Amino acid sequence: MSLNRFMISIGILLALLNASAAYAGSAVRDIRLWTAPDHSRLVLDLSGQISYKLFRLHKPERIVIDMMHTTMQASLGKLALPDPVLKSIRHGKPEKGVLRLVLDVKEKVQPRSFLLKPMQGKPYRLVLDLMRPEQTQRDAVAASSRSKKGIIVAVDAGHGGEDPGAIGPHRVMEKDVTLAVAKKLAAAINKMPGMSAVLTRKGDYFVPLKRRVALARKAHADMMISIHADSVRQRDVKGASVYMLSDRGATQDRAARALAAKENAADEVGGVTPLDQVSDPLVSRILGDMFRRDSLNSSQMLAEEMLHRLKKAGPIKYSSPKRARFVVLLAMEIPSVLVELDYISNPSRERQLRSSKHQKALAEALLDGSVGFFEKMGRLKTSARDQSSVRSPYASL
Ligand SMILES: [Zn+2]
Structure with a gap:
């Protein structure tokens, strides 16, 4: 391949990458799980800000997070599962550009979520707390x-x-x-x-x-x-x-x-x-x-x-x-x-x-x-x- 054609190919490749990056929006780069006595906390490292929806499904109990224009780059396999609340976790793509995380939980947990802005070397993060029901919470x-x-x-x-x-x-x-x-x-x-x-x-x-x-x-x-x-x-x-x-x-x-x-x-x-x-x-x-x-x-x-x-x-x-x-x-x-x-x-x-x-x-x-x-x-x-x-x-x- 001549140098010229090589440069053109690189140019096209970069354009394609840019286009897909623009479409993909953000990516989940890493995922961590922290188990506390009264809740389990899932933290997602993000490459940028996202918009998301969170909802619950019953029988069996599940927590679902749909993240718009987001791709998955983290490995779910590294999480130490099951933990006292979270049984298993999987991801899918219910529609184009949507990343769905499905969390199978052991009991009717109360989910709460919030986004954290980058600070002290940490990127944008989505925090999901699975609060255990009051009656099982033992102080x-x-x-x-x-x-x-x-x-x-x-x-x-x-x-x-x-x-x-x-x-x-x-x-x-x-x-x-x-x-x-x-x-x-x-x-x-x-x-x-x-x-x-x-x-x-x-x-x-x-x-x-x-x-x-x-x-x-x-x-x-x-x-x-x-x-x-x-x-x-x-x-x-x-x-x-x-x-x-x-x-x-x-x-x-x-x-x-x-x-x-x-x-x-x-x-x-x-x-x-x-x-x-x-x-x-x-x-x-x-x-x-x-x-x-x-x-x-x-x-x-x-x-x-x-x-x-x-x-x-x-x-x-x-x-x-x-x-x-x-x-x-x-x-x-x-x-x-x-x-x-x-x-x-x-x-x-x-x-x-x-x-x-x-x-x-x-x-x-x-x-x-x-x-x-x-x-x-x-x-x-x-x-x-x-x-x-x-x-x-x-x-x-
Ligand atoms: Zn200190």
């Missing part, structure tokens, strides 16, 4: 807190599901580290007489920030710890830091403010609907003039206790607690801290964060910090960890 947190007495610690594993949090140079994800440490901490707390833990997240799924706070409240938590791992561009930065909520007028430094903004963006990455953003009257009241300073003081004490113990487990970035406006710390009546375990952006610290042994050491430090705090508050006998004896758990704070 594990409420159920467990009813049966338990004594001091209750809410352990919050940062991020999850669609929101990986920070990602280390060797692709270790913050959401996995936080969950591993949170589970180890919860197990250690549950071994302590007079203490029990509730996890705001138990698996790889996303929980909106305000829901985490609501779960801690529902469990009547006496303390809340939100676990994270930090990340910066400079690879050699290392060490743990502990944060608490800042008072309204208090000056927060720029780094702390930037960190809070980053952590608070989790909702947008993880995917929340306006429905999730319920206004919490307690939060608004707290943010008003009735700011509860005593609670801030106990959070400060808790933060100092945590830092003191973390020093034994690894390097420390800041020697005193820092303050910023983290959404997850808004349960003002509960002493709350947010712990950045270390910098996942540092390759050697990333390796440590991934190691089960180090995770255990960190969990031990956080347990010691919690115990030390309740001892100082007079709710646990001094050195309760060794003596395994507990004073009245309801002694006044």
Whole structure:
């Protein structure tokens, strides 16, 4: 073929590709499934915006999504199916240019869907939540807190599901580290007489920030710890830091403010609907003039206790607690801290964060910090960890 004819052929081919791209509109590039206790979430990565229709079919129960001018480029085979809600999934083309997804579900689920705009390197996404029926929804947190007495610690594993949090140079994800440490901490707390833990997240799924706070409240938590791992561009930065909520007028430094903004963006990455953003009257009241300073003081004490113990487990970035406006710390009546375990952006610290042994050491430090705090508050006998004896758990704070 002469060069000229070759160029013409290429030209025609490109024109054809353009035409088909224009016709096809958008494509589903990837698909992910996240299983939470009360729902399963399907997320579709899209090459662009789409319009779609969602409807239910009965006997057998199915959820159908018709996406206009959309093609399928993702593999459905990679989904871990069946999950507690979703039995199977298939796609077809009921008419020209329409991509249909059919979801066979195990029960009469309540579907809800929303589109997310591109952000933080994520493309346009279609989120489909299959909410389990009310009667089968078991609020594990409420159920467990009813049966338990004594001091209750809410352990919050940062991020999850669609929101990986920070990602280390060797692709270790913050959401996995936080969950591993949170589970180890919860197990250690549950071994302590007079203490029990509730996890705001138990698996790889996303929980909106305000829901985490609501779960801690529902469990009547006496303390809340939100676990994270930090990340910066400079690879050699290392060490743990502990944060608490800042008072309204208090000056927060720029780094702390930037960190809070980053952590608070989790909702947008993880995917929340306006429905999730319920206004919490307690939060608004707290943010008003009735700011509860005593609670801030106990959070400060808790933060100092945590830092003191973390020093034994690894390097420390800041020697005193820092303050910023983290959404997850808004349960003002509960002493709350947010712990950045270390910098996942540092390759050697990333390796440590991934190691089960180090995770255990960190969990031990956080347990010691919690115990030390309740001892100082007079709710646990001094050195309760060794003596395994507990004073009245309801002694006044
Ligand atoms: Zn985080």
